[in-house]
Amino acid sequence: MDISPHLARADWMSLLAQADPAELAQAMNAFAPPADTSWLRPAQTGLYMLRGRVGGAGPQFNFGEITVTRCSVQAGGHIGHAWVRGSNTRHAELAALADAMLQDDGYSTQLTLHVIEPLRRSLDRRRDDASRKAAASKVEFFTVVRGE
Template sequence: MREAANEQRRRWMSVLAKAEASEIEDAWSRLRQVPAYIFLRRPETGLVMVRARAGGDGRPFNFGEMTVTRCSVRLDDGMIGHAYVAGRNARHAELAAALDALLQDDGRGRALRVEVIHPLAAAQERRRMTEGRKAAATKVDFFTVKRGEDQ
């Protein structure tokens, strides 16, 4: 049971982190009841090392550094939320952390997943599909033709 809850939380934290800041702000403004919260860790920006693998499955190597902003909040009811977002947008990290805390609440979480997470995930999928179509439109296939005198 705990693993399923962790997987569900991992998914919504990913959606919140990948959402556009304006989408998070819009979702927050549409909440019926905006909760009060305090900062456990105010938004702070730093660098993380991004690791990659050659060819996707080769030996890992340090690809480079990436700027991230993190934040942790506690709602008045005691629920704690955390967020890490790419870039320097402190408000995005703050609201993502507050939404993470709200989503953990059994009473509010189910409705919030339908009202906030599902639309954000759908918007991200639409963007991914649009970018994929744009990339496919510019794809170049290289091939070689064997010449007769090269035998």
């Protein structure tokens, strides 16, 4: 199945934002940023308001705030952006740099092979572990009918 490059970019941006910061740093160590790398927006930490809807279709309400760090970089003629949960500025910088480098045909194949796929496997493993942990604590309720 052929997917749009925009969908592929959204997929890797999501993966980079959800990646474990230490794993991302280790994976990106093998790749030097292009010489013409410049920070368009240095890493900044702030708050975003989370909004929800009752039942998914009801009126909107403010659910709460979340700390987010954002960053933008220009590397090799491509602009990379990142928004990561929390206040880890290095995580945002590495994710933005990886986004910019993944848009470059010279880096994309190697980055996909050595950064994106290992991070995807790690995220899948963490999700499976969380799912197994939740399933282990599942409680089945039943009702006993009396007098019928």
